[in-house]
Amino acid sequence: MSDNVLDELDEGRKLLGRTSTAERVAGILRSRIIEGGFQPGARLAEEEIGTALGISRNTLREAFRLLTHEQLLVHELNRGMFVRKLTVEDLEDLYRVRRLIECATLRQLSAPPYPQRAVQAMEEAVAAGRSAAHEHRWRDLGTANMHFHQGLVALAESPRTDEMMRGVLAELRLVFHVMENPRRFHEPYLPRNEQILRTLRSGDAPGAERLLAGYLDDSRRQLAEGYARQLG
Amino acid sequence: MSDNVLDELDEGRKLLGRTSTAERVAGILRSRIIEGGFQPGARLAEEEIGTALGISRNTLREAFRLLTHEQLLVHELNRGMFVRKLTVEDLEDLYRVRRLIECATLRQLSAPPYPQRAVQAMEEAVAAGRSAAHEHRWRDLGTANMHFHQGLVALAESPRTDEMMRGVLAELRLVFHVMENPRRFHEPYLPRNEQILRTLRSGDAPGAERLLAGYLDDSRRQLAEGYARQLG
DNA sequence: AACCGGAGGATCGTTGAACGATTCCGCAAT
C-alpha cells in the first residue's frame, strides 16, 4: 500500500474526537473507498491501518464490520478485509434486481395521487441532476440519478423495499467510481428520468414502466460493456 | 485438465469451507430463535450466553452483529440485544415485499423451459409439504411452504433476489412460531402452491401470477388478523 | 525448467481483562 494513502489516513486522525470511535473510523474509510483512495480489490490490513489511525485492532474490526454491512468491504476468513470488487456478473445481477424492484413498484402502483414524499424526492433529484449537469459535476449527476430511482421505489411505501434499493445503489457506486469518462454514463439518463416522471404524473403508470424498463436495459448494457473493458 | 473437472471441484469447495467461531455461534442462536427457544422480545445477555457457550464476549458480540444484520435481533444502546419483535406493520410490509418480488419474478419470466434448479426446488417443497401435512407436522409444513416460495423466486436466477427473499422469509418465521394453531396458517396453502406449480408448468405464467397474488393477499390477511389477536 | 515441500514471517481469530458509562432495581422519603 502506498505511503500516500497512509498519510491521508493520518490526516483524518485528527478528526477522531467526537462520537463513537468505530463509527468515525468507518466514516473515514468510507469516503476513502467511495472516492477511490482504496481501489476495489485492495486489501485493508488491520495492523497497518490500525496504527495509521492510532486505534486498536478490535476497534478497527468493528469499523470494518460496519462497512461490510454496507457492502463496501468483503471479509475472507484468515485473509482479511478487501474493498469489494464487483464482477460483470454482479453488475448484471444488480440490474436484474433493479428491474425487478423498480418495474414492480410502478406496476403495483395504485391510482393517483401518489405518495407525496416519493414524488417530491424524484422532483428534487431531477432538479439536482439538472444543476449538476449544467456545472459538469458528473459524479453529482450520478448521485442525483440514483436519488431519482430511490424516490421512484419509495412510491411502494415499503421500508424494506427502500432498504433493499439503498443497498443495490450502494453497490452500484463501486462500479461508477472506477469508470473513466463518467459523463457518458450519467448525462444521457437525466432527460429519460425527467420523461419517466412526466409520464408518471400524467397518470400513465404502465407507460412509465415501459420507459423505465428501456432505461434500465440501456443503462445495463452500456455500463456492463464499459465495465468489462475497464476490467480487462 | 478439462474445465469440467475444475468446475466440479469448485462446487465442492463450499462444502469444506471453514467457518469462524462467530458464524457457528450465530448459527446456534439462529436456530434457537427460529424454533422459538428464545421468544421475541427476550433479552440475550452477553455474559450469560457467552459463558453458556464457552466463548468470549467479543466473539459473541460478533455473532450478535451477524444476526442483527439478518433482522433477527435488535440492538438497544447500553441495554443489549433482544429477539426481534415484529409489529403488525412489519408483517404487512413483509407481505408487500413478497408480493413485489414474487409476482415480479413470475411476470418477468421468459418463455419455458424454466430454470431446472428452481422448478425442482418447488417440486421438492410440495412433496415435503404433502408428507409433513400427512403426518401432522405443521411446523415442517410451514417450512416446506417457505421453500416453495424460495424456489419460485429462484426462477429469476438472481443471487441477490434469492438473498432478499431468504431474509424476508427468515423474518416471517418470527411471526409463525409465536402463532398458536399453526395448522390453520399452513395447511390451506399447500394445495394452492400445488395449483400455482401446475399452472406454471402448463406455461401459463400470467395465470400463475394471478393465483400467487391471491395467495399472498389471503395469507397476509389471515396472518395479520391472527397476529394482531396474538399480540393483544 | 517446472514442480513440490518445508521454514519463517506476516497476518488474522479469539480470548481475557480492565475501566468508564449507562441502565436497572430496591428502598427510603415525600
Added chain:
DNA sequence: ATTGCGGAATCGTTCAACGATCCTCCGGTT
C-alpha cells in the same frame, strides 16, 4: 402512588497476548 437516590448489574470500548492460518521464499527433486 410518586419521586429521588445509591448500589449492583450490564454494556461499550479498548488493549495486549497467544495460537492458528496463510503467504512467501528458497532449496531440493524430477
